[in-house]
Amino acid sequence: xxxxxxxxxxxxxxxxxxxxxxxxxxxxxxxxxxxxxxxxxxxxxxxxxxxxxxxxxxxxxxxxxxxxxxxxxxxxxxxxxxxxxxxxxxxxxxxxxxxxxxxxxxxxxxxxxxxxxxxxx
Numbered sequence: 430x431x432x433x434x435x436x437x438x439x440x441x442x443x444x445x446x447x448x449x450x451x452x453x454x455x456x457x458x459x460x461x462x463x464x465x466x467x468x469x470x471x472x473x474x475x476x477x478x479x480x481x482x483x484x485x486x487x488x489x490x491x492x493x494x495x496x497x498x499x500x501x502x503x504x505x506x507x508x509x510x511x512x513x514x515x516x517x518x519x520x521x522x523x524x525x526x527x528x529x530x531x532x533x534x535x536x537x538x539x540x541x542x543x544x545x546x547x548x549x550x
Contacts, residue, residue: 433469433470433473434469434470434473435467435468435469435470438463438467439460439462439463440460440463440467443536444460444462444536445460445477445517445534445535445536446458446459446460446461446467446517447459447460447515447516447517448474449466449515450466451471454470454471454472455468455469455470455471456468456469456470456471456474458474459515459516459517460516460517461496461514461516461517461518461534461535462496462534463516478540479513480510480513480519480535480538481510481513482510482511482512482513483509483510484509484510484540485507485508485509485540485541486507486508486509486510486519486521486533486538486539486540486541487505487506487507487508487538487539487541487543488502488503488504488505488506488537488538488539489536489537489538489539490504490539492504492537495533495534495537496533496534496536496537497532497533497534500531501523501526502523502526502531506523506524507523507524507541508521508522508523508524508526508531509521509522511530512530517534517535518532518533518534519532519533519534519535519538520532520533521533521538
């Protein structure tokens with residue numbers, strides 16, 4: 430699709446949102462970086478796997494800067510999703526991080542499908 434019927438605004442092909450309402454082919458989608466719902470047509474959307482609490486994640490390879498910054502995280506950081514906000518923001522608890530969760534844009538992270546590491550004792 431070149432241009433959605435109601436325009437792109439801040440949304441891009443890689444944006445991941447949460448559907449809030451559908452009516453006669455119109456869809457209202459929440460994105461973590463927008464204050465209001467984005468309107469589009471159902472045929473302009475692509476279904477993706479949803480993130481769930483407990484999902485093991487890592488930062489998307491090649492990401493230069495996450496939407497809300499790195500904080501103490503790095504490209505090697507791995508963690509798990511501890512919540513899914515109504516607008517799609519993903520609070521993430523990283524393995525070594527104490528206290529408040531890091532907030533991620535779903536487009537900035539991917540499922541971590543690497544096998545767990547084994548420690549020798």
